[in-house]
Amino acid sequence: MxxxxxxxxxxxxxxxxxxxxxxxxxxxxxxxxEKGLVIVHTGAGKGKSSAGFGMILRCIAHEMPCAVVQFIKGAWETGERRILTERFPDLCQFHAMGEGFTWETQDRARDIAAAQAGWDKAKEVIRDPAIRMVLLDEVNIALRYGYLDAAEVLAFLSAEKPPLTHVVLTGRGAPETLIEAADLVTEMSLVKHPFRAGIKGQPGVEY
Structure with a gap:
């Protein structure tokens, strides 16, 4: 030219x-x-928990106390659990409450009890105004299967979440009532996944 x-x-x-x-x-x-947000990551695509943990790492970088409550994958040894518990225990509480996906436990009563224990812990850390972000990892699955009551969760967030606390709820099948009440909602869409080609979940990608 x-x-x-x-x-x-x-x-x-x-x-x-x-x-x-x-x-x-x-x-x-x-x-x-400025306000504490209710954030939902849902949909069939990969990346819901990954996005939530990315926000937790941002909080850590800003020296904002935060907490993670895992509702389903608590039985897994994951990379995010390892790095947060080993490197940042002073800034991030990590509570692994789940025992695995429902098809692994095959015991509905046990799944409900684990979900309720996770929700009790979630309420405890959300009530603490010093904790600026709480990630409820895979809680949407517990809501979808009826292990937790969505109306109770929404009522608690409305009445007791401190004004500047962010709460992130991840997992497929978020109920419409939660989507309607949330401040920020992202739906991950599935375009292609290696699992369908016979490739198993791999460290660094899936966990």
Missing amino acids: PDDLQTEAETRHAAKMAKKKAARDRIMAGKTG
Whole structure:
């Protein structure tokens, strides 16, 4: 491209970006509120727990006390559990309450008891205003199977969650009432997964 045409293109681009920045700055100037959010990661795609743990690591980087309560995968030895308990126990509580997926335990009463124990622990850490984020990992599965009452969970979050505490709820099949009440909802869609090609879950990818 000749120098004069390149200069003209660069000038047009700079003017376009300046207009975008001005518009963005106007939008951001009006966003002054701060509140503790109810965040839901759901859907059939991979990445719901991974996104939740990414937010936990951000909290740790900001030296914000946080907590994890695992409802289903508590029986697994996962990478996130290892690094959080070994490296950051002063900033992140980690409570592995589950005993595995329901098809592994094959005992509904036992699954309900484990879910209820997890919810009791979740309420305890959410009530503590010093803890700025609580990740309820795979709690949506417990809600979906009826191990926990969605109405009770929502009532607690509405009445007792401290104003600046973020609560992240992950897992497939989040109930519509939870989606409606949440401040931020992300649905992970499944496009392709190696499990369908006969590849098992692998460290660093799945756990």
